[in-house]
Amino acid sequence: MAADLSEAVKKSGNGGNPLSQKSESLTKDAFRRLLKNRAAVIGGIIIILLYLMMIFADKIAPYDYATQVLSEQNAVPPWLTKLFPVMEPYAKPPVDNPNKYILGADYVGRDLLSRIIYGSRVSLIIAIIGPLISLIIGVLYGCIAGFFGGRVDNFMMRIVDILYAFPGLLFTILLMTFFRTALSKPDPGTFGEALSFLDNSLGGMLFIIIGIGLTAWETMARLTRGQVLSIKEKEFVEAARSIGSTDSRIMFKHILPNIIGPLVISETLAIPGYINTEAFLSFIGLGVNPPTPSWGSMISDGSKVVRTYPNQTIFPALMLALTMFAFNFLGDGLRDALDPQMRGKS
Amino acid sequence: MGRYIIRRLLYMFLVILVVSVITFGLMHSVPGGPFDKEKPLPKEIIANLEKRYHLDQPLPVQYLQYLKDLAVPRISTTKFPNSIDADALFKFKIGKYYIRWVNFGPSYSSRSRTVNDMLRDQLPISIQLGFLAFSVAVLIGMPLGILAALKQNSWVDYTSMTMAIFGVSVPVIVLGPILVWIFGVSLKVLPVTGWGSKPPFALGIFSTVHGWKYWQYAIMPMFALGLSSSASIARLTRASLLQVIREDYIRTAREKGLRERSIVVKHALKNSLIPVITIMGPMFAGLLTGTFVTETIFGIPGMGRYFVNSITNRDYPVIMGTVLIYAIFLVLCNLIVDLVYGFLDPRIRFE
Numbered sequence: 001m002a003a004d005l006s007e008a009v010k011k012s013g014n015g016g017n018p019l020s021q022k023s024e025s026l027t028k029d030a031f032r033r034l035l036k037n038r039a040a041v042i043g044g045i046i047i048i049l050l051y052l053m054m055i056f057a058d059k060i061a062p063y064d065y066a067t068q069v070l071s072e073q074n075a076v077p078p079w080l081t082k083l084f085p086v087m088e089p090y091a092k093p094p095v096d097n098p099n100k101y102i103l104g105a106d107y108v109g110r111d112l113l114s115r116i117i118y119g120s121r122v123s124l125i126i127a128i129i130g131p132l133i134s135l136i137i138g139v140l141y142g143c144i145a146g147f148f149g150g151r152v153d154n155f156m157m158r159i160v161d162i163l164y165a166f167p168g169l170l171f172t173i174l175l176m177t178f179f180r181t182a183l184s185k186p187d188p189g190t191f192g193e194a195l196s197f198l199d200n201s202l203g204g205m206l207f208i209i210i211g212i213g214l215t216a217w218e219t220m221a222r223l224t225r226g227q228v229l230s231i232k233e234k235e236f237v238e239a240a241r242s243i244g245s246t247d248s249r250i251m252f253k254h255i256l257p258n259i260i261g262p263l264v265i266s267e268t269l270a271i272p273g274y275i276n277t278e279a280f281l282s283f284i285g286l287g288v289n290p291p292t293p294s295w296g297s298m299i300s301d302g303s304k305v306v307r308t309y310p311n312q313t314i315f316p317a318l319m320l321a322l323t324m325f326a327f328n329f330l331g332d333g334l335r336d337a338l339d340p341q342m343r344g345k346s
Numbered sequence: 347m348g349r350y351i352i353r354r355l356l357y358m359f360l361v362i363l364v365v366s367v368i369t370f371g372l373m374h375s376v377p378g379g380p381f382d383k384e385k386p387l388p389k390e391i392i393a394n395l396e397k398r399y400h401l402d403q404p405l406p407v408q409y410l411q412y413l414k415d416l417a418v419p420r421i422s423t424t425k426f427p428n429s430i431d432a433d434a435l436f437k438f439k440i441g442k443y444y445i446r447w448v449n450f451g452p453s454y455s456s457r458s459r460t461v462n463d464m465l466r467d468q469l470p471i472s473i474q475l476g477f478l479a480f481s482v483a484v485l486i487g488m489p490l491g492i493l494a495a496l497k498q499n500s501w502v503d504y505t506s507m508t509m510a511i512f513g514v515s516v517p518v519i520v521l522g523p524i525l526v527w528i529f530g531v532s533l534k535v536l537p538v539t540g541w542g543s544k545p546p547f548a549l550g551i552f553s554t555v556h557g558w559k560y561w562q563y564a565i566m567p568m569f570a571l572g573l574s575s576s577a578s579i580a581r582l583t584r585a586s587l588l589q590v591i592r593e594d595y596i597r598t599a600r601e602k603g604l605r606e607r608s609i610v611v612k613h614a615l616k617n618s619l620i621p622v623i624t625i626m627g628p629m630f631a632g633l634l635t636g637t638f639v640t641e642t643i644f645g646i647p648g649m650g651r652y653f654v655n656s657i658t659n660r661d662y663p664v665i666m667g668t669v670l671i672y673a674i675f676l677v678l679c680n681l682i683v684d685l686v687y688g689f690l691d692p693r694i695r696f697e
Contacts, residue, residue: 039511086531162368164680165361167672169635170653174372174665177657181376276517280639283519284654296519303523303643307538310527317520324515332511 033337040333046326054120061114062102066291069109076104080311090308104311106301110291112312116319119293122205122282123275123323126212130274131267133213138220139256139263145221146228147251157225160218168215172277173286176211180204203292212277216270223266227259265338269331272324279320295320347688354684358677362670369669370409373662380454380660399454412451412666419447433460451663455655461667464652467545469671472641472648474543474553475571476634478564482572483579483629488622490576491583496610498588506580513577518636522570522643529566536562539645567644571636575629579622587618620690627683631676 034040053060076091077099094100103112145156163171183196199206231237232255240254281287282296290297295316302313379401381392396402400411422444426432434446450461490510494503530538542560543553553560590596591614599609638650649668656664 162361162364165365165673165677166368167631167635167669167676169632169638170669170672173654173657174369174669178372178376181378272515279517279519283639284642284650286654286657299519299523300642303526306523306527307531310531313523313527317523321516321520324517325512328511328515 030337034333037333037336039329040337043326043329043333046322047330050120050323050326051124053117054124057117057121061111061117063111063114065110065115065118065293067110069105072101072105072109073107074105074305074309074312075101075109076309076311077101080104084310086307087309087311103315104309106298106312107305112298112315115293115298116295116316119295119298119316120319120323122203122208122278122288122292122294122296123320125205126209126274126278127271127323127327129209130212130216130278131271133209134216134220134270135263135267137213138217139224139260141217142221142224142226143228143251143256146225147232147247147255149229153225157222160221163215163218166215169277169280172211172215173281175214176207176281176286179207179210183207200289204287204289205292208278208281208287211281212274216274219270220263220267224259224263227262228255231255231258261338265331265335268327268334271327271331275320275324275327351681351685354681358681361677362673365673366413366666366670367409369666370405370412373660373665374405376660378660380662382660399452412663415449415451417448419445420449421445430458430460433462435462435465450667453656453664454661455659455664461663464649464664465667465671466550468647468649468652470545470547470551471541471543471646472634472637472650473551475541475564475567475637475640475646475648476630478568479572479575479633479636479640480630482568483575483633484626485576486573487576487579488583491580491622492587492610492615494580495584495587495591503584507584510577510580513573514581516574518570518574518639519643521573522567522640525566525570526643536566541646541648563644563646567640567646570643571633571640575633578625578629582622582625583618586621587614590614590618593617616690620687623683623686623690627679628676631672631679634675635672 072094074090074092075094076087077093079099080103081087081091081093094105101111101113103116105111106115141156141160145153179195180199183192183199187193195206237250237254240250245254278287278294279296279299282294283300285297285300287296288294298316299313299320302309302311302316306313379392379396380399381387381395387395393402400408403411420426420432420434423442424444426437426444426446430452432446433449433452435448435450437444437446439445448462450465452460453464490506494506497503526538529536540563542563543555546554548554596609596614599613604613637646637648638653640646641648641650652664653668655661656668
């Protein structure tokens with residue numbers, strides 16, 4: 001019997017000593033699983049490329065995103081006219097060089113390709129900061145509510161209930177308009193002026209981020225609270241308490257590290273939602289300030305002339321879809337890798 | 347059960363009340379008023395306009411006045427004049443009393459239209475679109491998810507789940523213009539803009555136009571809006587069904603020699619629906635607000651445009667009305683979801 005066992009151990013190939021088996025750390029293991037997932041890897045590569053494109057936008061983009069060449073309005077290069085024969089009657093390539101604009105120019109003669117490249121900024125920045133804001137607020141809020149329980153919990157969760165009753169998008173729009181107009185003429189030397197200045201230099205992006213971030217944390221708060229409730233009665237919390245740890249120490253040193261993983265994953269899965277919301281806001285004209293490009297506002301401008309110049313809609317739309325694919329694939333892969341039991345759940 | 351519903355309704359009422367206070371406070375704290383124009387109006391005119399719409403009164407008074415118009419029915423023995431002030435969503439007559447109830451107030455940006463008009467003429471279109479998109483989501487998503495789960499790891503599963511990921515990643519603002527371009531511009535089989543039915547609507551919501559005349563306008567927007575939700579329903583249905591199908595009671599049912607179909611339909615499906623139902627409530631509400639963009643793309647005369655314009659115009663009653671109506675939809679959806687739980691899983695008790 002014992003011989004069988006040692007035989008089996010030998011076969012498993014770790015030198016016959018089961019204790020010498022190197023245990024893989026959870027992160028390493030997860031990373032290995034992630035690399036096996038082809039879709040996730042492709043998504044990750046696309047995301048890296050997109051961020052590189054965003055960082056080096058001013059090096060890659062052939063033209064400035066705001067320079068208008070009115071004589072070259074709606075210019076279309078010849079290869080696009082071949083691809084979309086609908087444009088035949090309307091399409092005029094620029095006179096000096098027909099292929100001057102690879103993807104064409106928009107209704108005031110701005111290069112589409114350059115605008116698409118610069119437009120990635122908004123979506124890709126929202127994809128990082130939106131989840132970050134919602135994670136910070138939501139996790140703190142949920143932690144406090146779940147940890148203290150009782151009346152505090154009750155009160156805090158009722159507030160979340162109320163915020164839940166707000167139709168999300170309408171509330172985002174309302175908040176955004178509130179911040180934007182309230183700080184449109186700030187008193188000099190105040191915090192408001194700093195915010196307003198920051199917003200202007202970001203092309204109006206700051207208040208979109210604030211609006212989206214402030215409405216998106218409720219789900220995170222509920223999730224965190226649930227996790228905290230399930231973990232705070234565990235022995236190790238009791239042990240920490242018995243040696244006199246403070247509440248905040250227990251919360252941040254003992255509970256938080258144990259629950260943060262799934263929370264981050266669920267926030268990763270929400271990223272396409274943030275990108276979508278920003279595109280939506282820009283589409284209805286409440287997004288970034290012109291002439292700052294954003295894929296949403298480009299699609300909106302383009303869809304007005306989709307009958308004559310489909311290229312003005314289709315290319316930014318494809319970029320938006322590509323970005324969302326990539327984040328969806330990566331998010332799915334991350335979730336499957338870190339939490340194999342959750343595989344396939346949306 | 348009855349007591350549970352009543353308690354929930356009361357709680358809902360409270361929540362809506364708080365929502366209305368917050369919205370009211372937020373929109374009035376935004377600097378600027380509804381009558382600020384590019385070229386400023388004379389002071390006297392603004393004063394008159396503000397008096398006309400009671401904007402000169404203190405905010406709490408304005409708020410209470412708004413609530414009173416909204417909730418307290420007006421009863422009179424004589425006919426109401428046909429004016430904006432006396433307009434209401436419900437107008438009826440009991441005995442010799444004329445009753446008008448639920449007045450959402452005037453719209454500042456239009457002299458002749460009230461928010462009630464908007465809710466009568468535009469909201470039904472948005473609801474129709476939202477509901478159609480929701481049907482698309484459920485009718486495509488659930489069968490796809492079930493099929494994928496039953497044939498797990500087959501080509502059916504892989505194709506439908508890959509399609510689902512693509513579906514989730516294609517938002518309305520991408521799918522909409524592309525659909526318009528393919529079916530409206532290139533193939534010219536569907537009209538590019540418009541909506542089939544016009545007010546007045548049957549029972550206040552339903553279209554009076556039927557058949558192709560209605561559907562030719564509805565097909566593209568409802569798919570554009572509903573497809574991404576159908577993808578998330580498909581994924582969730584698949585995951586939840588896969589989990590349920592491994593439970594002991596399914597094995598028991600199989601050992602008893604039940605037919606596969608009745609195992610799936612009667613035993614597995616019902617139990618696997620719970621997580622799916624959970625997201626359906628918020629999803630329906632999301633689709634209702636999602637109609638805003640869809641309406642812009644397809645030129646549908648729904649609520650969307652009015653809400654967006656109302657915010658930039660500080661059209662307070664329109665903002666309040668829209669937010670309140672959609673908030674009511676949202677909480678009602680959640681209540682219905684909770685009630686359906688009890689039907690699907692009798693172990694869940696209402697307390």
